[in-house]
Amino acid sequence: MRHARQSCTLCAPGISRCSCDTSACDVLEPSAGLLDDIEESMGRSWSSQATSTERMMGAVGDKRRTGTGDDPHDQDHQVTRDHDALHAIKLAFLHFSIWPLLSLLFAMFSRQLSRPLRAVPALRRTPAAAHSAVPRARTYASLPAGQNSKFVNIVEVGPRDGLQNEKFIIPPALKAELINRLGRAGLRTIEAGSFVSPEWVPQMAGTDEVLKLMEKHPDVHYPVLVPNMKGLDNLLALLGSNPPAEGQPPLTDEIAVFTAATDAFCKANTNCTIAESLARLEPVVQLALQKGLRVRGYVSVVVECPYTGKVDPKKVKEVTRALLDMGCYEVSLGDTTGAGTPWSIRTMLHTVMGGDGGVPPSKLAAHFHDTFGMGVVNVLTALSLGLRTVDTAVGGLGGCPYSPGATGNVATEDVLYMLQKSELEAPGDLEALAEIGDWISKELKRDNSSRTGKAIMGRKARERLEKERENDGGLAEQIASKL
Numbered sequence: 001m002r003h004a005r006q007s008c009t010l011c012a013p014g015i016s017r018c019s020c021d022t023s024a025c026d027v028l029e030p031s032a033g034l035l036d037d038i039e040e041s042m043g044r045s046w047s048s049q050a051t052s053t054e055r056m057m058g059a060v061g062d063k064r065r066t067g068t069g070d071d072p073h074d075q076d077h078q079v080t081r082d083h084d085a086l087h088a089i090k091l092a093f094l095h096f097s098i099w100p101l102l103s104l105l106f107a108m109f110s111r112q113l114s115r116p117l118r119a120v121p122a123l124r125r126t127p128a129a130a131h132s133a134v135p136r137a138r139t140y141a142s143l144p145a146g147q148n149s150k151f152v153n154i155v156e157v158g159p160r161d162g163l164q165n166e167k168f169i170i171p172p173a174l175k176a177e178l179i180n181r182l183g184r185a186g187l188r189t190i191e192a193g194s195f196v197s198p199e200w201v202p203q204m205a206g207t208d209e210v211l212k213l214m215e216k217h218p219d220v221h222y223p224v225l226v227p228n229m230k231g232l233d234n235l236l237a238l239l240g241s242n243p244p245a246e247g248q249p250p251l252t253d254e255i256a257v258f259t260a261a262t263d264a265f266c267k268a269n270t271n272c273t274i275a276e277s278l279a280r281l282e283p284v285v286q287l288a289l290q291k292g293l294r295v296r297g298y299v300s301v302v303v304e305c306p307y308t309g310k311v312d313p314k315k316v317k318e319v320t321r322a323l324l325d326m327g328c329y330e331v332s333l334g335d336t337t338g339a340g341t342p343w344s345i346r347t348m349l350h351t352v353m354g355g356d357g358g359v360p361p362s363k364l365a366a367h368f369h370d371t372f373g374m375g376v377v378n379v380l381t382a383l384s385l386g387l388r389t390v391d392t393a394v395g396g397l398g399g400c401p402y403s404p405g406a407t408g409n410v411a412t413e414d415v416l417y418m419l420q421k422s423e424l425e426a427p428g429d430l431e432a433l434a435e436i437g438d439w440i441s442k443e444l445k446r447d448n449s450s451r452t453g454k455a456i457m458g459r460k461a462r463e464r465l466e467k468e469r470e471n472d473g474g475l476a477e478q479i480a481s482k483l
């Protein structure tokens, strides 16, 4: 292909027709499109530089002309040779001047492009970075030996946490009956009451009577809450004056001590700060252990405090550690207000279980209230992170006197229904527990808060009706149709 500019050294790049008027210029074609584009993109400075350079080259070419100048063909050829030489120089110039410019352009474009490109990975990195700040979720494979267990312990807290918030004072005989029925339904840990100040929680007065009245199954634990040395003294006095008969279990073999993750809740609940409560509990735990009692710990408001709002999970970890260091065999983490969601529960558990001094899931229990209907999913979240002990209350009984508006614990029946439909196992006869939830709700003149319990009782009512119809041969319906 004939290149237009080969024939005219004086043509400024980009000029489509040359003023030298040679025949070659008649076929002047657009030069290589790429160069034109580059020229355009580089603007006038490049053009003027090229033009002045070419003018200089043209002057050199003029000096090199050797022909006579008489023969127009010689002149044409001489001009053509000069043009060729100059074109070579021009190409060389273009070659050496264009690449730095191309590089500069490329750098500019790539910088432009790299902004959004960099932004995307940056955005994509954010969640990963956020995750890396939180210890990774423990999988079953990473759990300590024994925690791959399929067995879930249920701690039934209905007779204590459930009943302590009722408006009416419940007679010890009714409390004992509730405990008896729960024991017969196959539950293995049943909180039986509290040795707290009756001024503070009148519903728990008479726990000593309850312990004496209730059936004691040898393989069942009946923990009682103890807030201070006075409470433990009262319990030890009771145990001392009621020694077990030969081969029989004691009235109880376990206490539970409790504190909180915020000073505000701790003060409202026990009239002291967290630090004061831990100092107060230390000798209580030591004496209880000396006396052969098992000691469980509670931390309240692990997600949200009714007085100060969102709770720092690091504080939950710190208080949990303190209770374990004291000698508690397990610490139950209380979402007292029931404000927790799977996300906040997971964040809290990651913090408690992760990092230096992380608490293994075998030392933790989930104690979740169902105020916002999150109880079962929160339990599932805790189970998925390796916890294997869950506190529940039959019929979803309860609340906390110092957490206004909080409703009961997640219902035993709801958790058991979920577990029995899973690969996990838990003790307890679901049908019997549904009956107990229905019975105690009626006794207390309150709604049954267990969805599973209500569903089972609804099914049982339908089955009873059908049986009655079968038994009377449809007599009731025949009479009804004749009326």
Ligand SMILES: CC(C)(COP(=O)([O-])OP(=O)([O-])OC[C@H]1O[C@@H](n2cnc3c(N)ncnc32)[C@H](O)[C@@H]1OP(=O)([O-])[O-])[C@@H](O)C(=O)NCCC(=O)NCCSC(=O)C[C@@](C)(O)CC(=O)[O-]
Pocket (backbone or CB within 6 Å): 161, 164, 194, 195, 196, 197, 198, 199, 200, 201, 225, 227, 228, 230, 231, 232, 234, 258, 269, 270, 271, 298, 299, 300, 301, 334, 335, 336, 367, 400, 401
């Ligand atoms: C801790 C105290 C006693 C401090 O209460 P205080 O008023 O600071 O106690 P005090 O030491 O100043 O004593 C005042 C009076 O109370 C008596 N007293 C003192 N202690 C006892 C005792 N143990 N049993 C019986 N009486 C007691 C003591 O003898 C004295 O009587 P006085 O000399 O004036 O006649 C009080 O605040 C208290 O009993 N709080 C318990 C509150 C409670 O039971 N809350 C519910 C349980 S926690 C909960 O539900 C949360 C949980 C566990 O479920 C998890 C969750 O969901 O978050």
